[in-house]
Amino acid sequence: MSEFLQLCFNGTALGARYALVALGFVIIYRATGVINFAQGGLLALGAYLAYALNDTAALPFALAVIGAVIASGLIGAATERVVLRKMVGQPVFAVVMVTIGMLFILEQTITSIWGFEALNLGDPWGVQIVRAGDVVLAQRDLWTIGIAGAVLAAFFAFFRFSKLGVAMRATAFDQEAALAQGISARRVFAVSWGISGALACLAGVTLAAGPAALSPGIGAVALIAFPAMIVGGLDSPVGAVLGGLIIGITQALTTGYQEDLFGWAGANFAAVMPYVVMVLILLVRPYGLFGTREVRRI
Amino acid sequence: MSFRRTPRVHGLMTRSYADDLRLFGSGKAKLGLLALVLAYLGLPFFLTSDFWLSVLDYAGIAAIGALGLNLLTGYTGQVSLGHAFFIGLGAYAAAQLGGPDALNLPLPLWLLGAAVFGVLVGALIGPFALRLRGNYLAIVTLGLIFLGEHLFRNLKEVTGGNSGTNVDTTATLGGLDFKDLALLGENFSFNQGYFWLIWGLVGLVALLVKNLVRTRPGRALQAVRDRDVAAEVVGVQLGRYKVGAFAVSSGLAALAGALLGSYQQFVSPDEFSLFLSIQYIAIIIVGGVGTVFGSIVGALVLGGLPGLIDKYSASIPGVSTGSGDSGFISVFSLNQAIFGLLIVLFLVFEPRGLAAVWLRVKAYFKAWPFSY
Numbered sequence: 001m002s003e004f005l006q007l008c009f010n011g012t013a014l015g016a017r018y019a020l021v022a023l024g025f026v027i028i029y030r031a032t033g034v035i036n037f038a039q040g041g042l043l044a045l046g047a048y049l050a051y052a053l054n055d056t057a058a059l060p061f062a063l064a065v066i067g068a069v070i071a072s073g074l075i076g077a078a079t080e081r082v083v084l085r086k087m088v089g090q091p092v093f094a095v096v097m098v099t100i101g102m103l104f105i106l107e108q109t110i111t112s113i114w115g116f117e118a119l120n121l122g123d124p125w126g127v128q129i130v131r132a133g134d135v136v137l138a139q140r141d142l143w144t145i146g147i148a149g150a151v152l153a154a155f156f157a158f159f160r161f162s163k164l165g166v167a168m169r170a171t172a173f174d175q176e177a178a179l180a181q182g183i184s185a186r187r188v189f190a191v192s193w194g195i196s197g198a199l200a201c202l203a204g205v206t207l208a209a210g211p212a213a214l215s216p217g218i219g220a221v222a223l224i225a226f227p228a229m230i231v232g233g234l235d236s237p238v239g240a241v242l243g244g245l246i247i248g249i250t251q252a253l254t255t256g257y258q259e260d261l262f263g264w265a266g267a268n269f270a271a272v273m274p275y276v277v278m279v280l281i282l283l284v285r286p287y288g289l290f291g292t293r294e295v296r297r298i
Numbered sequence: 299m300s301f302r303r304t305p306r307v308h309g310l311m312t313r314s315y316a317d318d319l320r321l322f323g324s325g326k327a328k329l330g331l332l333a334l335v336l337a338y339l340g341l342p343f344f345l346t347s348d349f350w351l352s353v354l355d356y357a358g359i360a361a362i363g364a365l366g367l368n369l370l371t372g373y374t375g376q377v378s379l380g381h382a383f384f385i386g387l388g389a390y391a392a393a394q395l396g397g398p399d400a401l402n403l404p405l406p407l408w409l410l411g412a413a414v415f416g417v418l419v420g421a422l423i424g425p426f427a428l429r430l431r432g433n434y435l436a437i438v439t440l441g442l443i444f445l446g447e448h449l450f451r452n453l454k455e456v457t458g459g460n461s462g463t464n465v466d467t468t469a470t471l472g473g474l475d476f477k478d479l480a481l482l483g484e485n486f487s488f489n490q491g492y493f494w495l496i497w498g499l500v501g502l503v504a505l506l507v508k509n510l511v512r513t514r515p516g517r518a519l520q521a522v523r524d525r526d527v528a529a530e531v532v533g534v535q536l537g538r539y540k541v542g543a544f545a546v547s548s549g550l551a552a553l554a555g556a557l558l559g560s561y562q563q564f565v566s567p568d569e570f571s572l573f574l575s576i577q578y579i580a581i582i583i584v585g586g587v588g589t590v591f592g593s594i595v596g597a598l599v600l601g602g603l604p605g606l607i608d609k610y611s612a613s614i615p616g617v618s619t620g621s622g623d624s625g626f627i628s629v630f631s632l633n634q635a636i637f638g639l640l641i642v643l644f645l646v647f648e649p650r651g652l653a654a655v656w657l658r659v660k661a662y663f664k665a666w667p668f669s670y
Contacts, residue, residue, distance in 0.1 A: 029433075035433045035436070035437070083642065083646065086646050087645070087646070090645070090649065091375075092377065092432040092433060092436075093371065093375070093377045093587075094645050094649055096377060096433065096436050097579060097583060097641050097645055098641065098642050098645050098646065100576060100579070100638070100641065101580075101637075101638040101639065101640075101641030101642035101645070102638065102642060103638065104573075104576065104634045104635060104637060104638025104641075105635055105638040105639055105642070107634065108631040108632070108634050108635035108638070109635070111628070111631050112628075112631055223440070223444075223572075226437045226440065226441075227437075227441070230434065230437055230438075234433060234434070265452070266448065266451070266452025266453075267451075267452065268448070269448070271444070271448070272444050272445050272448045275441035275444050275445055276445070278437075278438070278441060279426070279438065279441060282429075282430065282434070282438065283426065286429050286430055286434070287434075294431070296526075296527050
C-alpha cells in the first residue's frame with residue numbers, strides 16, 4: 001500500500017509539471033488556434049535562463065526564477081510577434097511546422113550556448129526529503145505541487161475576474177465579436193504567448209531542480225505533455241490539468257510496477273505509456289475528455 | 299470573317315482539360331525529360347567520387363519517401379509526423395525478407411514485400427488515426443514515432459534491439475548485380491550501381507504518384523485537402539480516400555526504408571526518430587507542398603545536406619568537428635538547426651517552395667523577351 005501511495009505522490013508531482021506545460025499549450029491554442037510544438041524549447045530555455053541568472057549573475061534562487069519567468073514570458077510574446085503573426089490565416093499544417101522548426105532552432109541554440117553536460121540548477125531543495133509514514137516526500141516535489149497549485153489558482157482567478165482574462169476568453173470564443181467590442185486581438189495573442197512562456201519556464205525549473213539536474217533533454221518533456229493536453233481536450237484548461245495528473249500518475253505507476261505488470265512490453269515502457277493512454281482515450285472520445293467538438297461547416 | 303483552325307498551335311496552348319492534364323506538356327518538356335533520362339543513364343560513367351555518389355543515392359532514397367509524404371500531406375492535407383516510423387518498418391522488413399540469412403528473396407520481391415508491408419500497416423493504423431483531423435492527427439502520428447521506436451528497440455529477435463541489425467540483401471535483377479555491376483565490359487562500384495537502382499525507382503515512383511494525382515483518385519484527394527466536408531458532399535468517400543492515401547504513403551515510405559537499409563547494409567533504431575520525420579517534412583516544404591516535381595527537388599537539395607555538412611564541417615566557421623575542437627556548435631546540432639531554420643524561413647517567405655520559384659522563372663521566360 002505504501003508503495004502505491006509513494007508512486008501516486010511521485011505521479012502527482014510529475015503530473016503537476018505536465019499540467020503546467022499542457023496549460024501553456026491550451027492557452028495558446030484557445031487564443032490563436034495554434035499548437036505550439038516549440039513549448040519544449042521555451043521550457044528548456046526558461047530553465048537555462050534561471051540557471052544563468054542564479055549561477056552566472058549570482059542572484060538568489062527565488063529572484064533568479066522570477067527573472068527567468070519574466071524573461072521567458074517576454075521571449076514567448078516576442079516569438080508570437082516576430083514569427084507567428086506572419087502565419088495568421090495559413091493552414092494548420094504550415095503553422096504547426098513553423099513551431100516545430102522553432103523547436104529545433106531553440107534546442108540547438110541552447111546546446112550551443114550551454115553545452116550538453118548536466119548542470120546543477122542551484123535550487124535550495126536539493127535531495128532533501130520529508131517523511132509521512134512510510135511515504136518519502138521529496139522537498140522539490142512538494143514545492144512543485146505547491147507552485148503548480150498556486151499558479152493554477154491564480155490562472156483561473158485571472159481568467160474569471162480580471163478584465164484582460166475575460167477579454168482573452170471572449171477572443172477565444174469568437175474573435176470577430178471580441179474585435180467588435182474593442183478588444184485588441186493582437187494584445188490577446190501576445191499575452192497568451194507570454195503567459196505560456198512563463199508557465200513553460202516554471203515547468204522547466206521544477207523539472208530541472210534537485211537531483212534531476214539541468215540538461216538539454218528536458219525539452220522532451222513537452223512531447224509527453226502533448227498526450228496530457230490531448231487527453232484533456234485541446235481547448236480545455238481544466239482538461240489540461242486533469243490530463244497532466246492522469247498522465248503523470250499513470251507513468252509513475254507504470255514505472256513502479258514495470259517488473260510485475262509490464263515485463264512483456266519491454267524496458268522503459270513508462271516512456272511510451274502516455275501515448276498509449278492518449279490513443280486509447282482518443283479511440284473513445286476523439287476530442288479528449290473535455291474538448292469541444294468541432295463544428296464542421298461547408 | 300471566318301475562324302480558321304491553325305494546324306500548328308503554340309506548345310503552351312491548351313484547348314481542353316485533357317491537354318491540361320497531359321503528362322508531358324510541350325515539346326520542350328519532352329526534351330527536358332529526355333535530358334534527365336540521359337543524365338540518369340550517363341552520370342555514373344563520369345562521376346566516380348564515392349562521396350558525391352553517396353550524396354545522390356541518399357537524395358534518391360529521400361525523394362521516394364518524400365513523394366509518399368507529399369501524397370499524404372501535400373495532396374490530401376493530412377499532417378503526419380509519423381513518416382519515420384514507416385521508413386523504419388521498411389528497413390526492418392527488407393532485413394527480414396532480402397538477406398541470405400533470412401528469406402533470401404530476390405530484389406523485386408523484397409522491395410515489393412517491404413512496400414506491401416508498409417501499405418498493410420498503414421491501412422491498419424489509418425482508420426484510427428484519420429478519425430482525427432489537423433492538430434489531433436499531428437500529435438497522434440507523433441505518438442506513432444515514439445511507439446515505433448519503442449518497438450524497434452524491444453522486439454530484439456526481429457530488429458536486433460538497440461544495437462541494430464545488418465541488412466544484407468541481394469540486389470540482382472536479370473543478371474545485373476547492382477552491388478558489383480559489370481556492364482559493357484566495365485566494372486562499376488557499389489555506389490554507381492545503387493545510383494542506377496535508386497534513381498530508376500525514383501522515376502518509377504514519380505510516374506506512379508503523378509498518374510495517381512492527375513486522375514480521378516488524385517482529384518478526390520485534393521478535394522479532401524481543400525475542404526473535406528465539401529468533398530464528401532460531392533460524393534468523395536472520405537474514409538476510403540484518406541485511408542488509401544495514408545496506406546500508399548506508408549508503402550512508399552517503407553520502400554524508401556527498404557532501399558535505405560539495403561544501401562547502408564545496417565540500420566539501428568536511432569535513425570528513425572522524430573528528426574527523420576522532420577527532415578522529410580522539410581524536404582516537401584522546401585521543394586513544394588503538393589507537387590511531384592518539388593518532392594524530388596527538395597530531396598536533391600536537402601537529402602544530401604547532412605552528408606555535405608559532415609564533409610565540409612571543418613571549413614564552416616564555428617563548427618566543432620571533434621571533441622577537443624573549439625567550436626560553439628556541433629555537426630549534429632548544426633544539422634538540426636539548419637533543418638529547423640529552413641522550415642521556418644520557407645513557410646514564412648515562400649510557402650509554396652522551390653517549385654513555385656521554378657514556376658515563376660518559367661512563367662517569366664515563357665514569353666521572353668516580352669514581359670507578357
